[in-house]
Amino acid sequence: MPSCPGEPTPGEPQKVRTIGDLARLAGVSPATVSRALAGNRLVNATTSQRVRQLAEAHAFKPSAVARNLRIRRRGAIAVVICLGHERGQHLSDPFFMTMISHLADELTDRGFQLMLSRVVPDSDDWLDDMIAADPVDGFILIGQSDQLAALERAAAGYLPLVAWGAHGACQRHCSVGSDNVEGGRLATRHLIERGCRRIAFLGNPRSVEIAHRLAGAREVVRAQGGRVSLIETPIHLSTTLSGHDIAAFLASADALPDGMFAATDSIAVNALQVLTGRGVAVPGDVKLVGYDDLPIAAASVPALTTVRQDFAQGARMLVQRLFDRIAGERNESVVLPAELVVRATS
Amino acid sequence: MPSCPGEPTPGEPQKVRTIGDLARLAGVSPATVSRALAGNRLVNATTSQRVRQLAEAHAFKPSAVARNLRIRRRGAIAVVICLGHERGQHLSDPFFMTMISHLADELTDRGFQLMLSRVVPDSDDWLDDMIAADPVDGFILIGQSDQLAALERAAAGYLPLVAWGAHGACQRHCSVGSDNVEGGRLATRHLIERGCRRIAFLGNPRSVEIAHRLAGAREVVRAQGGRVSLIETPIHLSTTLSGHDIAAFLASADALPDGMFAATDSIAVNALQVLTGRGVAVPGDVKLVGYDDLPIAAASVPALTTVRQDFAQGARMLVQRLFDRIAGERNESVVLPAELVVRATS
DNA sequence: CTCCTCCCGACAATCGATTGCAGGCACAAT
DNA sequence: ATTGTGCCTGCAATCGATTGTCGGGAGGAG
Numbered sequence: 001m002p003s004c005p006g007e008p009t010p011g012e013p014q015k016v017r018t019i020g021d022l023a024r025l026a027g028v029s030p031a032t033v034s035r036a037l038a039g040n041r042l043v044n045a046t047t048s049q050r051v052r053q054l055a056e057a058h059a060f061k062p063s064a065v066a067r068n069l070r071i072r073r074r075g076a077i078a079v080v081i082c083l084g085h086e087r088g089q090h091l092s093d094p095f096f097m098t099m100i101s102h103l104a105d106e107l108t109d110r111g112f113q114l115m116l117s118r119v120v121p122d123s124d125d126w127l128d129d130m131i132a133a134d135p136v137d138g139f140i141l142i143g144q145s146d147q148l149a150a151l152e153r154a155a156a157g158y159l160p161l162v163a164w165g166a167h168g169a170c171q172r173h174c175s176v177g178s179d180n181v182e183g184g185r186l187a188t189r190h191l192i193e194r195g196c197r198r199i200a201f202l203g204n205p206r207s208v209e210i211a212h213r214l215a216g217a218r219e220v221v222r223a224q225g226g227r228v229s230l231i232e233t234p235i236h237l238s239t240t241l242s243g244h245d246i247a248a249f250l251a252s253a254d255a256l257p258d259g260m261f262a263a264t265d266s267i268a269v270n271a272l273q274v275l276t277g278r279g280v281a282v283p284g285d286v287k288l289v290g291y292d293d294l295p296i297a298a299a300s301v302p303a304l305t306t307v308r309q310d311f312a313q314g315a316r317m318l319v320q321r322l323f324d325r326i327a328g329e330r331n332e333s334v335v336l337p338a339e340l341v342v343r344a345t346s
Numbered sequence: 347m348p349s350c351p352g353e354p355t356p357g358e359p360q361k362v363r364t365i366g367d368l369a370r371l372a373g374v375s376p377a378t379v380s381r382a383l384a385g386n387r388l389v390n391a392t393t394s395q396r397v398r399q400l401a402e403a404h405a406f407k408p409s410a411v412a413r414n415l416r417i418r419r420r421g422a423i424a425v426v427i428c429l430g431h432e433r434g435q436h437l438s439d440p441f442f443m444t445m446i447s448h449l450a451d452e453l454t455d456r457g458f459q460l461m462l463s464r465v466v467p468d469s470d471d472w473l474d475d476m477i478a479a480d481p482v483d484g485f486i487l488i489g490q491s492d493q494l495a496a497l498e499r500a501a502a503g504y505l506p507l508v509a510w511g512a513h514g515a516c517q518r519h520c521s522v523g524s525d526n527v528e529g530g531r532l533a534t535r536h537l538i539e540r541g542c543r544r545i546a547f548l549g550n551p552r553s554v555e556i557a558h559r560l561a562g563a564r565e566v567v568r569a570q571g572g573r574v575s576l577i578e579t580p581i582h583l584s585t586t587l588s589g590h591d592i593a594a595f596l597a598s599a600d601a602l603p604d605g606m607f608a609a610t611d612s613i614a615v616n617a618l619q620v621l622t623g624r625g626v627a628v629p630g631d632v633k634l635v636g637y638d639d640l641p642i643a644a645a646s647v648p649a650l651t652t653v654r655q656d657f658a659q660g661a662r663m664l665v666q667r668l669f670d671r672i673a674g675e676r677n678e679s680v681v682l683p684a685e686l687v688v689r690a691t692s
Numbered sequence: 693c694t695c696c697t698c699c700c701g702a703c704a705a706t707c708g709a710t711t712g713c714a715g716g717c718a719c720a721a722t
Numbered sequence: 723a724t725t726g727t728g729c730c731t732g733c734a735a736t737c738g739a740t741t742g743t744c745g746g747g748a749g750g751a752g
Binding site for chain 3: 363377386
């Protein structure tokens with residue numbers, strides 16, 4: 001094993017920590033330093049220049065905590081992942097990460113930090129508690145799950161709060177989401193056009209969004225007047241469990257469906273694995289449509305036909321809506337269009 | 347569409363925002379309120395009780411910002427996802443979420459917030475910049491990727507910084523990770539015991555951890571003295587791309603390997619999809635071992651044999667190490683044991 | 693030379709909670 | 723009645739940056 005190189009230089013002795021330290025160095029008052037660093041042009045250009053250079057030289061950044069105290073803002077947005085009733089690995093769902101990843105970009109661009117919280121709701125006032133603790137300027141909730149009540153209650157008295165998800169008729173809170181009913185219609189219609197007559201819906205409608213997708217599917221099937229049947233199968237959202245659920249469903253079904261509409265790409269991919277694992281050809285024997293258009297949809301083999309939600313745009317709108325609300329605007333929910341992406345499983 | 351219910355009660359008029367407001371209500375001084383809320387037993391039990399009840403009644407939580415300013419701490423830990431060279435969906439890798447999810451739990455338990463940052467390194471002093479901005483009490487880096495240099499430099503002058511990943515010989519920073527070399531040995535030895543003679547390694551050794559896994563594999567193969575061959579195939583880490591890489595590899599290989607060691611469960615699952623998609627039986631024709639033991643490993647069909655990294659324990663140690671460092675202790679890196687989990691693909 | 697204007701920069705209050713120190717009150721001892 | 727002893731509680735300084743207000747100095751006009 002090679003020997004390690006020696007210790008590096010110990011760093012400068014005179015540390016500039018506060019705006020006051022820098023002021024002393026520059027021979028001006030803390031107030032001037034503050035203004036200079038903030039780009040306030042009340043201060044002379046020469047002085048301003050000198051202060052900035054000093055700050056640069058000493059790698060000085062003013063304390064965000066003190067600033068936030070004075071400014072009365074927090075500089076951070078809470079992104080809350082609400083796990084509804086399923087604890088554990090649910091968070092590893094690629095859907096969350098896709099969303100979070102986009103949100104992180106948007107928030108960073110606006111100079112805000114992203115505070116991540118997982119919540120497993122115990123009482124129904126967990127949201128009020130978080131709001132009362134007040135460490136952030138606003139909340140973005142991902143996955144309204146079955147927590148509509150908590151959400152509504154909190155939104156009644158607290159403005160800067162937006163949620164990703166379905167848009168209900170009477171909701172008081174601001175939501176951004178795609179048109180899940182229309183998405184459900186698109187997927188189901190597509191399966192029927194491809195010749196499917198026995199369609200299985202894989203997903204647990206306890207989650208509002210999934211309920212909407214199911215509603216769309218039902219509507220289209222009903223319009224066929226009995227020529228097409230819909231088999232509704234509650235499937236866990238959790239990646240860990242949905243595989244088993246799907247296998248159990250296939251084992252118990254008397255006849256294999258000829259079409260499957262999975263409420264989620266994660267579920268769809270799991271279904272795909274189970275089906276191919278049992279020698280059922282996709283799309284030969286069964287046609288399959290997912291929902292979300294996550295990266296895995298395109299990457300799966302065969303590539304997954306799915307209903308696309310534009311997460312990048314969704315994240316952008318969530319953040320924009322939130323900041324408008326922080327500014328005091330009482331704005332409306334958004335429903336984004338859903339789009340069918342046809343690939344190789346249908 | 348049903349009509350929506352009327353507006354709820356508008357909320358109490360007299361809002362208790364500061365510790366001073368509460369003090370006035372309780373007829374004591376702000377100092378006493380502060381102490382009472384903090385559980386300081388310098389204050390009379392009766393007074394303390396009364397103050398707490400008032401606080402409870404008005405749902406009052408003292409401002410974390412002001413507290414942090416006074417206390418000289420931030421109350422948050424930055425968790426930095428370093429995307430090395432691959433931008434985009436990399437973050438949706440379930441590995442990150444598994445880790446983040448555990449970290450969120452650990453940090454929340456200790457009363458700290460989790461600030462999430464994605465970083466696509468541009469210059470090599472991005473870490474120093476983040477440290478200088480100083481909005482947090484410490485840093486946890488996930489995925490050292492190819493950023494060892496930046497890491498080492500920052501760690502030289504800044505204590506509260508730990509990283510998940512491989513442990514190098516001369517590193518100055520504190521890392522927590524599993525024994526990747528041993529993991530590589532375990533997987534490879536297992537494949538050989540199962541009768542494999544042509545083993546493919548799927549993974550890009552540009553990432554330090556993967557390089558170590560490969561080193562372990564090489565060592566075991568070399569010890570077989572030519573009876574076993576190792577085919578090294580760089581595969582993207584990104585879920586989006588690895589499927590194609592694997593397909594390309596299979597198409598280009600003259601003969602199919604009889605064993606595959608994927609550097610990651612994500613890669614393994616993709617390989618599994620590609621293989622079964624082509625009618626290659628797993629484990630019949632090809633035996634497959636992954637790495638990480640992510641939730642998808644157990645959920646995949648057939649269930650994946652893999653090398654387990656205990657992320658829960660890893661997260662716990664990362665946080666514990668970090669807090670010890672925040673307290674001033676200059677502690678050592680940890681290497682956790684790797685463990686083979688035999689399931690159905692081998 | 694004096695006065696007025698203008699502009700830059702300093703003083704001090706402020707954000708909201710924490711905490712060392714001092715002081716007040718009750719009760720017992722002398 | 724006075725002093726002593728504890729045990730609480732309040733005062734005020736502090737954390738570090740922001741910002742309204744005011745003063746001082748330079749420069750031009752009379």
